[in-house]
Amino acid sequence: MERKxxxxxxxxxxxxxxxxxxxxxxxxxxxxxxxxxxCGGLGGVMEAGARGAKEAGGMTxxxxxxxxxxxxxxxxxxxxxxxxGYARNIIIVNSSDSVIAVDGxxxxxSEIAFCLQFxxxxxxxxxxxxxxxxxxxxxxxxxxxxxxxxxxxxx
Amino acid sequence: MERKxxxxxxxxxxxxxxxxxxxxxxxxxxxxxxxxxxCGGLGGVMEAGARGAKEAGGMTxxxxxxxxxxxxxxxxxxxxxxxxGYARNIIIVNSSDSVIAVDGxxxxxSEIAFCLQFxxxxxxxxxxxxxxxxxxxxxxxxxxxxxxxxxxxxx
Amino acid sequence: MERKxxxxxxxxxxxxxxxxxxxxxxxxxxxxxxxxxxCGGLGGVMEAGARGAKEAGGMTxxxxxxxxxxxxxxxxxxxxxxxxGYARNIIIVNSSDSVIAVDGxxxxxSEIAFCLQFxxxxxxxxxxxxxxxxxxxxxxxxxxxxxxxxxxxxx
Amino acid sequence: MERKxxxxxxxxxxxxxxxxxxxxxxxxxxxxxxxxxxCGGLGGVMEAGARGAKEAGGMTxxxxxxxxxxxxxxxxxxxxxxxxGYARNIIIVNSSDSVIAVDGxxxxxSEIAFCLQFxxxxxxxxxxxxxxxxxxxxxxxxxxxxxxxxxxxxx
Numbered sequence: 001m002e003r004k005x006x007x008x009x010x011x012x013x014x015x016x017x018x019x020x021x022x023x024x025x026x027x028x029x030x031x032x033x034x035x036x037x038x039c040g041g042l043g044g045v046m047e048a049g050a051r052g053a054k055e056a057g058g059m060t061x062x063x064x065x066x067x068x069x070x071x072x073x074x075x076x077x078x079x080x081x082x083x084x085g086y087a088r089n090i091i092i093v094n095s096s097d098s099v100i101a102v103d104g105x106x107x108x109x110s111e112i113a114f115c116l117q118f119x120x121x122x123x124x125x126x127x128x129x130x131x132x133x134x135x136x137x138x139x140x141x142x143x144x145x146x147x148x149x150x151x152x153x154x155x
Numbered sequence: 156m157e158r159k160x161x162x163x164x165x166x167x168x169x170x171x172x173x174x175x176x177x178x179x180x181x182x183x184x185x186x187x188x189x190x191x192x193x194c195g196g197l198g199g200v201m202e203a204g205a206r207g208a209k210e211a212g213g214m215t216x217x218x219x220x221x222x223x224x225x226x227x228x229x230x231x232x233x234x235x236x237x238x239x240g241y242a243r244n245i246i247i248v249n250s251s252d253s254v255i256a257v258d259g260x261x262x263x264x265s266e267i268a269f270c271l272q273f274x275x276x277x278x279x280x281x282x283x284x285x286x287x288x289x290x291x292x293x294x295x296x297x298x299x300x301x302x303x304x305x306x307x308x309x310x
Numbered sequence: 311m312e313r314k315x316x317x318x319x320x321x322x323x324x325x326x327x328x329x330x331x332x333x334x335x336x337x338x339x340x341x342x343x344x345x346x347x348x349c350g351g352l353g354g355v356m357e358a359g360a361r362g363a364k365e366a367g368g369m370t371x372x373x374x375x376x377x378x379x380x381x382x383x384x385x386x387x388x389x390x391x392x393x394x395g396y397a398r399n400i401i402i403v404n405s406s407d408s409v410i411a412v413d414g415x416x417x418x419x420s421e422i423a424f425c426l427q428f429x430x431x432x433x434x435x436x437x438x439x440x441x442x443x444x445x446x447x448x449x450x451x452x453x454x455x456x457x458x459x460x461x462x463x464x465x
Numbered sequence: 466m467e468r469k470x471x472x473x474x475x476x477x478x479x480x481x482x483x484x485x486x487x488x489x490x491x492x493x494x495x496x497x498x499x500x501x502x503x504c505g506g507l508g509g510v511m512e513a514g515a516r517g518a519k520e521a522g523g524m525t526x527x528x529x530x531x532x533x534x535x536x537x538x539x540x541x542x543x544x545x546x547x548x549x550g551y552a553r554n555i556i557i558v559n560s561s562d563s564v565i566a567v568d569g570x571x572x573x574x575s576e577i578a579f580c581l582q583f584x585x586x587x588x589x590x591x592x593x594x595x596x597x598x599x600x601x602x603x604x605x606x607x608x609x610x611x612x613x614x615x616x617x618x619x620x
Contacts, residue, residue: 003224003232036233061233067249067273067395069158070309077158078191078216080235081249084394085377086579087239087552091246094222094236106582109595113575114551118222130574130595154225222550239549240532241424242397261427264440268420269396285419285440313534313542346543371543377559377583379468380619387468388501388526390545391559394552401556404532404546428532464535 005035006061007147008096008120010111011045011104011127019045019103022125022140024052026100029144031058038063038095040088041072041079045102050075063092086110093120097151100143101127121150160190161216162302163251163275165266166200166259166282174200174258177280177295179207181255184299186213193218193250195243196227196234200257205230218247241265248275252306255298256282276305315345316371317457318406318430320421321355321414321437329355329413332435332450334362336410339454341368348373348405350398351382351389355412360385373402396420403430407461410453411437431460470500471526472612473561473585475576476510476569476592484510484568487590487605489517491565494609496523503528503560505553506537506544510567515540528557551575558585562616565608566592586615 007030011023027049030037037053039046041062050060054075062076065088072079082088089107093099093114098121101108108127115122116131123135125143135150137143162185166178182204185192192208194201196217205215209230217231220243227234237243244262248254248269253276256263263282270277271286278290280298290305292298317340321333337359340347347363349356351372360370364385372386375398382389392398399417403409403424408431411418418437425432426441433445435453445460447453472495476488492514495502502518504511506527515525519540527541530550537544547553554572558564558579563586566573573592580587581596588600590608600615602608 003234006233061235063235068309069250078161078233079158079250080216080218080246082246083249084239084242084246084397084552085555086582087394087397087549087555090550090552091235091237091239094238095224095234106578106596110575110578110582113571113578117551117571117575128595130593131571154223239397239552240400241427242394242400242549242552245395245397261423261441265420265423265427268416268423272396272416272420283440285438286416313544316543371545373545378619379560388471388543389468389560390526390528390556392556393559394549394556397549401545401547401549404548405534405544464533 005097005148005151006038006095007035007151008092008099009037009039009045009049009102010092010099010108011102012108013042013044013046015044015103019126020048023048023102025140026102026143027052027058028056029141031056033144033148035148036061038092040064040092041076043073045104047073047075063088063095090114093118096120098123098147100125100147103127120152123147160252160303160306161193161250162190162306163247163254164192164194164200164204164257165247165254165263166257167263168197168199168201170199170258174281175203178203178257180295181257181298182207182213183211184296186211188299188303190303191216193247195219195247196231198228200259202228202230218243218250245269248273251275253278253302255280255302258282275307278302315407315458315461316348316405317345317461318402318409319347319349319355319359319412320402320409320418321412322418323352323354323356325354325413329436330358333358333412335450336412336454337362337368338366339451341366343454343458345458346371348402350374350402351386353383355414357383357385373398373405400424403428406430408433408457410435410457413437430462433457470562470613470616471503471560472500472616473557473564474502474504474510474514474567475557475564475573476567477573478507478509478511480509480568484591485513488513488567490605491567491608492517492523493521494606496521498609498613500613501526503557505529505557506541508538510569512538512540528553528560555579558583561585563588563612565590565612568592585617588612
C-alpha cells in the first residue's frame with residue numbers, strides 16, 4: 001500500500017488576513033496534490049490551512065494540545081487529542097513528510113527547530129529564516145510544490 | 156460538519172490466532188459501521204484490527220511510540236509518529252470516542268485505566284475486567300455495536 | 311558516585327485521614343532510610359507522603375502535570391514541571407527504583423500498570439492487587455522496607 | 466518553605482573544550498549561588514555543567530529522554546527518566562526559574578523557542594541570538610549572575 005503524503009502546516013494561532021489567505025492557499029494546494037494536511041488543529045494559520053484543504057476536498061488532521069476534541073477547529077476531520085500540551089509540537093513534526101511554515105512566532109520556531117534537528121524538510125513562507133537548510137518559498141503554490149518534491153521517503 | 160466516530164482498539168503486540176481473529180472482526184466491524192479505527196499501530200491485536208478495517212474499506216490511524224513511520228504495520232493509513240514512547244497510550248485513549256480492548260497485558264491495562272480515569276467508554280472482550288464500569292462483550296460484533304452505542308458525543 | 315535510592319509514592323489526590331496517616335508514615339520511612347521521595351506533587355497521598363519525608367529531614371520531588379510550579383504542594387523541594395498532563399505518570403514510574411502505592415483509583419492503576427510493564431518493583435498497601443507480581447505490605451513500615459530491598463539496581 | 470532556585474543549563478551534547486570550560490564555569494556558578502542545576506543529563510555542555518556544579522558542592526538534576534537512569538552522566542544526582550524523547554526539552558524549560566544557553570544547535574534552539582514562548586528568562590552565551598528578549602552574556606560568571614537576577618518568582 002502506498003501511503004498518501006502527509007504535509008505539516010505550522011504557524012501562529014492568530015494571524016493577519018493576508019497570512020490567513022496564504023495559509024488557506026497552502027491547504028488548498030496540499031489537498032489538490034493528493035496530500036493529507038496535518039497541523040496543530042487550532043485557529044489562525046491552522047484553521048485557514050485546514051479550511052483550504054477541505055475546500056479542495058482534502059483530508060485534515062489536527063494534533064491538539066488539550067483533552068477535548070472540540071478544541072479542534074471546524075475544518076479538522078481527525079482530531080488527535082494528545083493532552084500533552086506543547087509537546088504535541090514534536091508530534092506534528094515527526095508525523096510530517098515535510099513541513100510548511102507560514103508566519104508564526106515562538107511556537108512555530110520550536111517546530112522549525114525540531115524539523116532541523118530531526119531532518120524533516122522545512123519550507124518557510126513569511127516565517128523564520130534562521131538556518132540555510134530552511135527552504136524559502138515566495139508564494140503558497142511554490143511552497144506546496146517544494147513540500148512534495150522534498151518530502152521524506154520511507155521505504 | 157459531522158465527524159466520523161473514532162473507535163480505539165487496544166490489545167497486545169503479540170497474540171494467539173484466536174485473538175487475532177477477534178481483533179480482525181472488531182476492525183471489520185468498526186469500518187462497516189462507518190467509523191475510523193485508531194490504535195497503537197504496531198503488531199498483534201493492532202495489526203489484526205487494522206487489517207480487518209482495511210478489508211472492509213475503512214480508514215486506520217496508528218499512534219506509534221517511536222520516530223519512524225515505518226514502525227507502523229502495513230494496514231495503517233495514517234501513522235501518527237509521536238516519539239514519546241508509551242506516553243502515546245494516553246493519546247490513543249484521549250483521541251477515541253470509545254475504546255475496545257481485546258486481550259492484552261499491562262500496556263493494555265494502562266490504557267484501560269486511562270479510559271476509566273478520563274471517562275472514555277471502554278468495552279472489554281477477553282481482556283481485563285477489574286472495574287464495574289468496564290463493559291464486557293461476548294463477541295467482536297457485540298463489542299463493536301456497544302462501542303458505537305456508548306461512544307462519547309462532543310457538541 | 312553512589313546515587314541515593316529514589317522511591318516513588320503513588321496514590322489518590324484525595325484520601326481519608328487513615329490513608330493520609332499511612333502515606334505520611336511511608337514518606338517518613340523513605341527519608342529515614344536515606345531515600346529520595348518522588349511523587350506526583352499534588353494533594354492527598356502525595357502531599358501526606360511528602361510531608362512525612364520532610365518531617366524526617368528527607369528530600370522530595372514532585373512531578374506535576376501542569377505548567378506552574380506552585381501547583382506542587384508545600385512539602386515539595388523540587389517541582390518537575392512537566393506540562394504534559396497525565397503523561398507525567400509514566401515519568402514518575404520510570405524515575406523510581408521502586409514504587410509504593412497507597413490506596414488510589416484509576417490514575418494510580420495506570421501507574422501500577424506501567425510498573426508491571428516496565429519491570430519497576432511495586433509494593434501495594436491498601437491499593438490495587440490485580441497481579442501476582444504486585445507485592446503487598448500490611449503496614450507502611452513493611453512497605454518501605456520492601457521498597458528498598460527490591461529496588462532496581464543500575465550498574 | 467523557600468524553594469531553592471532551579472536554573473536550567475542547555476547546550477549541545479557534543480562541544481569543544483572551550484565551550485566545555487564555559488559550561489563548567491556556569492555549573493560552578495549556579496552551585497556557588499545556592500541554586501540547583503537542571504539540564505538534559507547527557508554529555509557535552511550538560512555533563513560539563515553538572516561537573517562544575519558538583520565540584521562546587523551543588524545539586525544536579527538530569528531530565529533524560531530515554532528509559533535508563535544510567536544514560537545520565539556521572540555528575541547527575543537525580544535522573545528524571547522521562548522516556549518521552551525530545552519532549553523532555555519542554556520539561557527542562559518549564560522546570561527552570563531561568564535558563565542559560567551555552568552554544569548548542571537545533572535541540573538548544575527548540576528549548577530557547579520554548580523559553581520565549583512560555584516567558585522563561587533566557588540568557589545566551591555563545592548561543593542563538595535570534596530575538597531581542599534573549600539576554601546575552603559575555604562570560605559564564607555574568608550569565609550566572611543574570612540568571613539569578615531575572616529568575617521567575619512564583620508566589
